[in-house]
Amino acid sequence: AIHRLYGTLVISNPALSEAGTYRCLGRNAAGMVERTVTLMPGHKPEINNRYNSPVSIMNGQSLHLHCLSNTDSVHLAWTLPSGMVLNRPQRAGRYAVLPNGTLSIQQTAVHDRGSYTCRASNEYGSSLLTVPVIIIAYPPRVTSGPVPATYAKRGVAVQLNCLAIDRTRLIGSLIIQNPTIRDAGLYRCTARNVVGVDSKITKLS
Structure with a gap:
């Protein structure tokens, strides 16, 4: 829906059909002024892969968690169970976020268990992927x-x-x-x- 409020044009839930150039025109006895704004379609990024169950891995093995977005021009970050945030690309000790968005952990330990969250974001919004990880150190x-x-x-x-x-x-x-x-x-x-x-x-x- 489009409505005007004190000179402001408000477009609620814009659709693709409403993309284009909008012109604002102001006029009085002294003259006229005009401004144009181009409205371009956009959407928040989506994460294409999912984990339907917790990821189990043996203590000491390497762990790779994937986060695949549908666009390259997106800010991607992983939040670890400890609260540490790693942006793409970044390396910190045993942890690294690779250019393709994969989180890599070398020589996992028991304290690496917990939930890992990938956030893909751009100017239109963000999407989340949460992966529970279980580190198995002993037989049952x-x-x-x-x-x-x-x-x-x-x-x-x-x-x-x-x-x-x-x-x-x-x-x-x-x-x-x-x-x-x-x-x-x-x-x-x-x-x-x-x-x-x-x-x-x-x-x-």
Whole structure:
């Protein structure tokens, strides 16, 4: 919508059809003055790639997080979990933002875990990409698994619990609502990450 307010022309939510040259004309008994303004279409940058799940990496490996924008003439910066901001291109110790917008971290450590945010901005606005990063330093351990032998009664629900420790405490429960003879057998609780695997077995009778 276009409306005039005290000599100011206001264009709300401008469309491409409203691009062009606008002329402001002032006139009185002494003469006339004129100014022209060119309205050009523009839009905020978009980030083309996405991370649909946290990025997991082993302690000591190199990490590369991509941030691909649809235009080259854009200001791009990464914010680290510590709050440090790195602009493109920039290098600071183990951290570097490459000319293509990729954040590179050499020899990751446990304190590098957290959320990394890429901001692509220009005069029209900005877009954000947030990437959670998990640094895996140890294999998981099943600290409390089901007992070696579990006995069930027909028609009575049975629950098999499993507690594992990775970066957090993970609790998994398998519930068999109406056990029958077909449910008898071996059941394995398995915890796995990129470093290793651990498991516990119970026999259901």
